[in-house]
Amino acid sequence: MDSAPSRMQRLSGPTVIVLALAVIGMLYTAFGAPAGHAKDDPTTEQSMAVKAGRELYLQGCSTCHGLGLQGGAGGPSLIGVGESSVIFQVESGRMPLKAGTVEAPRKKAKYTTAEIDQLAAFVGAHGGGPKLPPGKLNDGNLQQGGELFRTNCASCHNFAGAGGALSYGQYAPPLTEASARVIMGAMQSGPENMPRFSDNQLTPDEKKAVVRYVQFITKAPQPGGAALGRFGPVPEGLVMWLVGITALVGVTLWIGARA
C-alpha cells in the first residue's frame, strides 16, 4: 500500500510531461504552425509579386534580356541592376525599347504601376541591387535639394531641369515629366550614361531633397510669361534681338516713312 501510490506518483510525473508536450504540440500545430509556414507560402504578397513579375518578364522582356536575366545580343544582363533601375526604365517608358537609337527616348509607359512593381520585384529578387527608399519620395528639404541639384545634376540637366546636349548625339533628358519614382530610380541606378549616386554619395534623405527640388523647379509657375523652354539667356536673347528689335526697327521705319 505504501509503495503503490508512490509508484503511481513516480509514473505520473513523466505522464504529465508527455501529456503536456502533446498538448503543446497540438496547440502549436493548431495555431503556431500555420503562421510559421506562411513565410514560405507562395500566396504571400512579396512572392506573389515576384511570380507575377516573372510572367510579365517572360512575356515582355526575356526576348532581349534572356530567360534567366543573363542578357544577350539584344540587351544587357539584368542580374543585380536592382528594383530602382526597373522602375526608372519602365515607368518612364524607355523600356520596352522601341528602336536601337543612340539613347532610349521617353515614351508613354507600357505597364501599370502595379505591373511595374511586380517586374521590379522579380528583377530585384535576382542579385539584389538598389531599391527605392521607404516612405514618401519627395519630402526632403527643398533648399538642400536645390544646392545638391546645382552641384550634381544641373551641369547636364540644366539649372531648371530642361535637359541639355551631350557628346555624339546623346542628351540629358528634360526632367519636366519625370515622376518622383523615376527621378529617385535614375539617381540610384545611373541609367545609360548618367552617373550613379550611391547612398554614401547622396544619402536617401538627400536624394529625397533632390526629388522635391526637381518637382518644384519643373512645376513652378512662370511669372515671366513664355519660358522659351527654360533654356535661359540664349533663347531669350535670341527672341529679344530677332523679334523684339526687328519689331522696333519696323515701327521706326514706319514712323519715318509716314513723316
Place this chain on the structure above:
Amino acid sequence: MSETPDGKSIRDRLRAPADTGAANSGGDSRGSDVTDASFQQTDSRAELASHGRDERQHSAPSAPVAHAIQEPRKADLSEAEARSAERKVAALFVLSFLGVIGFVVTFFVAPFKFTERDNIYFTPLLALFMTLALAGIGAGAVLWAKTLMVDEEAVQERHGFASEIEERDATGQALVQGFEQTGLARRSLLRNTLLLGAGSLALLPLPLLLDLGPYAHKEDRFRTTAWKKGVRLVRRNGTPIRIGDLALGSLETAYPDVPGGVQMADTPTMLIRMRPEELKPRKGREDWSVDGHIAYSVICTHLGCPVKLYEQQTHHLFCPCHQSTFDASNGAKVLFGPAARNLPQLPIYVDDEGYFVAKSDYTEPVGPSFWERKS
C-alpha cells in the same frame, strides 16, 4: 508758337496765304512777322545782347527761315476737324493714364489676390499696362504733332565756330592776370614743390601697369593651386571622401581640405570611379589612380568652363560651352572640340583611414592657356 505777335493764329494765316507768302518766297525772313519774335528767343546771341555783354550784330547768324506747309491739313481748315483730332489725342492720353493705374493696381493686388495659377499673368499684365502707359503718351504726342501743332520747317544758319578776336584777347588777358595773381612767378619755392607734388602723381599708375607684365606671374599663381601632398579630397559641404563612397560609374566634385578650398577658382576636381580594367593610365601615371578612381581638373583647358558632363558608359567628359570632349578613361585626352590640351590629372592615393588624398599639386597649370605657358 501758335500765336504770332500780330495776334493771328497760324490757322488764320494759313487761310490767308497772302500775308506770309511774300516773306517765305523771298527766302529772307528778317522782316517776316512769322519768325522774328518766336525764333530769336532761341538765339544765344540775342540772349547775350540782352545782357548787354555783346552789342555786336555783325556776327549774329541769319535768323531762321520758316516755310509754311504746302498743303493745309484738315484740322488747319476746319475747327470741327481740329476738335475731333483733339479728342483723339486726349483719348490716347487718357489711355496712358489708365495704363498707369492698371500697372499700379496689378502690382499691389497681385501678391494678395493672385493664386499660384494666376501668377503666370503677373508679368505679362505689368508689361501690357506699361505698354499702354508709354505707347498712349507716345502715340498721342505723334498724333498731336501731326494734326494740331504748327507744321513748319525752319532753317537756321550756324554762327562761326571761332570766338571773336576781342573775346579771345580778353580770355588771354584773364589767364595771364590770373597767373600773376597766384604769385607763382615770384615764389619759386611754391612753384617747385608744386611741380614736384603734381609731377610725382604720374608715378601712381605705374605699379598698376606692372600687373600687366611679367611680374604678376612671379609667384606662379597661374601654375600652382592649393592642392599639395597630403591634402584630403572633400565634398562641397566639407566631408572627406572615403574609398567605397562612390558607386561604379559615379562622379563626385572634390575640393582641397584647406581653408577656403571650396571657394577657390582653380581647385575644383572631379573624382570618377570606373572599372579598374577600363582605365588606361598614361605613361608614368600608373600609380596616380586608386582602384578605378581617377581625378581630373574640372576646368576646361579651352576657356575655363566646368567640364562636369560625365557619361559613365562612354567615359566622355563633355564641355557644355564649346563641345570639347575628353576621354576620362584615357588620361582625359581630347577627343573632339576646340580644347588643345588634355585635362590636368590630380595624382591621388588613399590614406591609412581610407580617405582620398592628393599626392601632389597638379603637375601642369589648370585651366585655359595664357601667354607665358610653355606646355
